[in-house]
Amino acid sequence: MLSLKGKGVCGGVTLGTLAVLRRNAAAVKRRKVQNAEAEVARFQTARQDAIDKLAELYEKAVADVGKDNAAIFEIHQMMLEDLDYIESVEGIIRTQQVNAEYAVQTIAANFAEIFSSMEDDYMRARAADVKDISNKVLGCLGDAGSSWESGSGSYILAADDLAPSETVQLDKSRVQGFVTAAGSVNSHTAILARTIGIPAVVSTGSSIGEEYDGKLIAVDGYTGEVFVDPDEATLERIKAKMEQDAQHKKLLEELKGKKSITGGGQQVHVYANIGGTGDLASVLANDAEGIGLFRSEFIYLESKDYPTEEQQFEKYKLAAEAMAGKRVIIRTLDIGADKQADYFELLQEENPALGYRAIRICLERPELFATQLRAICRASAYGKLAVMFPMIISVEEVRKARKILREVQAELKYAGVSFDPKMEVGIMIETPAAALISAELAKEVDFFSIGTNDLSQYTLAIDRQNQQLEPFFDAHHPAILRLIEMTVQGAHAAGIWCGVCGELGADLSLTKEFVRMGMDELSVSPASILPLRKKIRSL
Structure with a gap:
């Protein structure tokens, strides 16, 4: 039996036939060419072919996993349009008088090494992207590619790594899960796996060799354990866990349509967090x-x-209509810190988490803010929308934001455009400053939503993305819990409701404590909704 341990990126336990990914990975050889310009033309033709294929993949991904999750293939098209990439490949062809395949592979390796050496997790994950787009070009050049055969029937796929384009092409009716030696929990591939709902384990450290192809494999997406050709004891344990998992999911299904209410009659609304x-x-x-x-x-x-x-407007309207009268809270723009868009032209900061972000940008760029608020207000005519301002630290910020909102609503009313004049307005409590003055802030808004991710890092002075500080990070620190309870009390004293939309909302070990505090709402990832409802009903 071969036993591996990695990181589970999508929960579930599965048992099936192993299919080891076989790429058409013929070694790219360096060849001298007589006509460098002809090779440049070959590269340009292959690059355009790759862009066209990525466009097709984008359309397929939109149908499978939604527009937001398919955006990676638009990004890959943009990477193939990048002048640095194009000029680097053409430069090698011309200066070294070599074939296009060699130039593409060399630049892919160079760029991937640069990305992999960066400290930022997001940028390190881009190493897989540059390899992916280069493989596309190589495939179009006819020298290498990433197509593979998996036989027939259901299977569990194993690979050294999986590019996003390979993940989205998986036949979901046949694939039961996948295992990769590399990859991270923050990669686009992991995000796609979670969206599709395939049990997956990444970063096992060791590849599964082709000699195991066709063997029985067990994958535990909860614990990150992988067993190839499991012995009898392991097999029995996995089967028992699969049965428990199936029973658990069946019981959760029975909770659909039921209220999230405790045995003592206290109701806590369970909402969902979404990215789009x-x-x-x-x-x-x-x-x-x-x-x-x-x-x-x-x-x-x-x-x-x-x-x-x-x-x-079209996106907010779709959300409002899809939820059919249920509350939809739209957080206004929270760009900055680890979420950067080049066209905002934000200056580089030594400590961006404490810098120019969220409501601070919106208040200093009022026309940008007003554009978003007009879209939200117009969409409010199609359902029960609410608006929420992030990173608030003062009463004055709330008043300025609400003033811009009132001006937008006055313009819409004058123009005869429909909107909900009673749309709720709330703020996020993400800083100790906001929690400490929650009683004053509560007089200005209709609700609070506590962003525990930022509240935790600002309270503990620990960057939540710094892996080196993980031993020092305590999400259950008494200071954090006291600030949360203070916020609930401040809200209720002013007669408004209070919820949590950070990661702690899905922490079942804290559910009882949140109920004791009188929390009105918990907003979590869609997959956490039914387990949380079960926990609330058991109290």
Whole structure:
């Protein structure tokens, strides 16, 4: 038996036949060429062919996983249009008088090494992207590629790594899961796996050799364990866990349509966090009572330029209509810190988490802010929308933001455009400053939503993305819990409701504590809705 341990990126336990990915990876050889310009032309033709194929992949991904999650293939097309990439490949062809295949592979290796050496997790994940686009070009040049055969029937796929384009091409009716030696929990591939719902384990450290192809394999997406050709004891244990998992999911299904209410009669609304309209199907499938956090910044992050009012309106309107009268809370633009869009032309900061971000940008760029607010207000005529301002630290900020909102609504009213004049307005409590003055802030708004991710890092003075500081990070620190309870008390004293939309909302070990505090709402990822409802009903 071969036993591996990695990181689970999508929960579930599965048992099936192993298919080891076989790429058409013929070694690229360096050849001298007589006509360098002819090779440049070959490269340009292959590059355009690759762009066309990526466009086809984008359309397929939109149908499979939604527009937001398919955006990676638009990014890959942009990477193939990047002048640095193009000029680097052409430079090698011309200066070394070599074949296009060698130049493409060399630049892919160079760029991947640069990305891999960066400290930022997001940039390190781009190493897989540059390899992916280069493989596309190599495939179009006819010297190498990434197509593979998996036989017939269901299977569990194993590979050294999987590019996003390979993941989206998986036949979901046949594939039961996948295992990769490399990859990270933050990669686009992991995100796609979670969206598709395939049990997956990445970063096992060791590849599974072709000699295991066709063997029985067990994958535990919860623990990150992988067993190839398991012995009898392991097999029995995995089968028992699969049965428990199936029973658990069946019991959770029975909770659909039921209220999230404790045995003592206390109701806690369970909402969903989403990154865009592509997540709506999962929200509905998991029976969310509403959307507690629509991360509108993803509309900006996936755009090449500032999204128009009409583009934003269509997305907010779709969410409002899909939820059919259930509350949809749209967080206004939260660009900055680790979420950057080049066209904003933000200055580089030594400590961006404490810098120019979120409401601070919106208040200093009021026309940008007003455009988004007009789109939200117009969409409010199609459902129960609410708007929420992030990173608030003062009463004055709330008043300035609400003033711009009132001006937008006055313009719409004058123009005869429909909107909901009673649309709720809330703020996120993400800083100790906001929590400490929550009683004053509560007089200015209709609700609070506590962003525990930022509240934790600002309270503990620990960067939540710094892996080196993980031993020091305590999400259950008494200071964090006291600030949360203080916020709930401040809200209720003013007669408004309070919820949580950060990661702690899905922490079942804290659910009882949140209920004790009197929390009105918990907003979590769609997959966490039914387990959370079960926990609440058990109290």
